[in-house]
Structures are given as C-alpha cells and as structure tokens.
Amino acid sequence: DGGITQSPKYLFRKEGQNVxxxxxxxxxxxxxxxxxxxxxxxxxxxYYSQIVNDFQKGDIAEGYSVSREKKESFPLTVTSAQKNxxxxxxxxxxxxxxxxxxxxxxxxxxxxxx
Amino acid sequence: SQQGEEDxxxxxxxxGENATMNCSYxxxxxxxxxYRQNSGRGLVHLILIRSNEREKHSGRLRVTLDTSKxxxxxxxxxxxxxxxxxxxxxxxxxTGNQFYFxxxxxxxxxx
Numbered sequence: 001d002g003g004i005t006q007s008p009k010y011l012f013r014k015e016g017q018n019v020x021x022x023x024x025x026x027x028x029x030x031x032x033x034x035x036x037x038x039x040x041x042x043x044x045x046x047y048y049s050q051i052v053n054d055f056q057k058g059d060i061a062e063g064y065s066v067s068r069e070k071k072e073s074f075p076l077t078v079t080s081a082q083k084n085x086x087x088x089x090x091x092x093x094x095x096x097x098x099x100x101x102x103x104x105x106x107x108x109x110x111x112x113x114x
Numbered sequence: 115s116q117q118g119e120e121d122x123x124x125x126x127x128x129x130g131e132n133a134t135m136n137c138s139y140x141x142x143x144x145x146x147x148x149y150r151q152n153s154g155r156g157l158v159h160l161i162l163i164r165s166n167e168r169e170k171h172s173g174r175l176r177v178t179l180d181t182s183k184x185x186x187x188x189x190x191x192x193x194x195x196x197x198x199x200x201x202x203x204x205x206x207x208x209t210g211n212q213f214y215f216x217x218x219x220x221x222x223x224x225x
Contacts, residue, residue: 004156033212033213035215040217040218041217041218042118042202042215042216042217042218043157043202043215044215045212045213045214048212058212088154090156090157092156092157097212099144099145099147099206099212099213100144100145100162100164102147102159102162103147103149103157103159103204103213104159105156105157105158106156107155107156108154108155108156110154
C-alpha cells in the first residue's frame with residue numbers, strides 16, 4: 001500500500017534532550033512538509049522540502065532541524081532550543097511543492113515533554 | 115499572518131441536516147483547499163477550488179469561493195454521524211508552494 005508513515009505515535013522527552021521524529025513516504029512525491037498542531041489550533045508549517053537535499057524554513061522553524069537525504073524520508077529533530085515542544089506533529093507530502101497539489105498526511109506523532 | 119479563520123469554531127447538528135462552515139483569509143490566493151481531521155489523526159484532503167472558480171461540488175460537499183470577500187464556505191449536505199470531525203481550510207497566499215491552515219471548525223453530527 002502506498003502511503004506516508006510516521007513514528008513513533010507517542011514520544012516522551014525530558015527537558016534538554018533532542019528527539020527525532022521519523023517520516024517516510026512511498027508515494028514517490030517530491031515535496032514533503034512538517035507541521036505542528038497545538039490543541040484546538042490549526043497547523044503551522046515548520047519546514048518543507050521540494051526536492052532532495054533542499055529544504056526551506058516555514059513560519060516556526062526555530063528550535064527544529066530537518067534533513068532530506070532521500071526522497072522517501074524527511075526526519076524532524078526537535079532540539080533543546082525549542083522552548084515549548086509539546087504538540088502534535090504532522091508530516092505531509094505532495095507530488096510537487098505547488099499549492100494545487102493535494103497534500104497527503106501521516107497519522108502524526110504526539111510529543112510530550114516531561 | 116496569512117492564516118485563515120474558520121467560522122464557527124464549533125458546530126453541532128442532527129444527522130440528516132446540512133452543515134455550513136466558513137473560511138476567511140487575508141491575502142490573495144491561487145488555490146484554496148479543504149481538509150478533514152478525525153480526532154488525533156492526520157488530515158485528509160476533501161476538495162480544491164482555484165481562484166478563478168466560484169463553486170465546486172464533490173459528492174455531498176459543495177464549496178464556494180468569493181475572492182472579493184476573501185472567503186470560502188464548505189457545505190456538507192445530509193450529514194451523517196461519520197462526518198463528525200474538524201474541518202480546515204488551507205490557502206496558499208501568492209507564494210504558491212506552501213499552505214496556511216485555518217484554525218478549524220469542529221463539527222459534531224448527532225445520530
């Protein structure tokens with residue numbers, strides 16, 4: 001089955017630790033995105049990548065880092081510099097990084113800082 | 115921020131009734147999309163409407179777009195309990211390569 005997967009589903013982190021969230025897609029999509037969703041809120045863009053080895057900051061990139069070494073994978077690292085990391089993180093992909101393309105979303109990772 | 119705003123924030127209706135939710139945005143757009151999110155899950159694409167379109171249908175969904183008012187509406191006809199979810203609009207601004215999501219409307223359909 002084609003789709004986009006995220007792991008883990010739940011993640012707990014102690015303050016001061018970096019954690020990496022996984023996102024993999026087998027849809028052969030060029031573009032991939034990371035969003036953050038806080039309770040009762042919409043999605044805010046953290047980073048996006050339109051092609052391998054290239055990525056751009058979204059509206060709330062501070063305290064996060066990404067890599068795009070393979071077309072299928074777009075991991076997100078939440079660093080200790082992110083002051084309020086507890087949130088629901090969603091990864092998405094689209095055929096191309098253009099706004100007339102539908103975005104396909106993964107099931108999300110819920111990160112809690114203890 | 116270019117983020118859109120949905121209205122109402124929450125909506126509760128009886129099964130079989132129609133549900134209407136609205137989205138307002140701030141800057142000119144190329145495209146507007148509507149997505150659905152079941153609780154604790156990822157989003158699912160519902161429909162896209164381009165800036166030169168005024169109305170679009172897909173099954174029980176009807177979307178309108180008024181670019182002069184910078185607003186869009188999503189109508190779900192003959193609602194079902196399974197339609198219970200949050201609904202988000204997403205606009206692209208003029209950048210064309212990233213989306214700005216609204217705050218969402220939480221719809222509850224009572225059986």
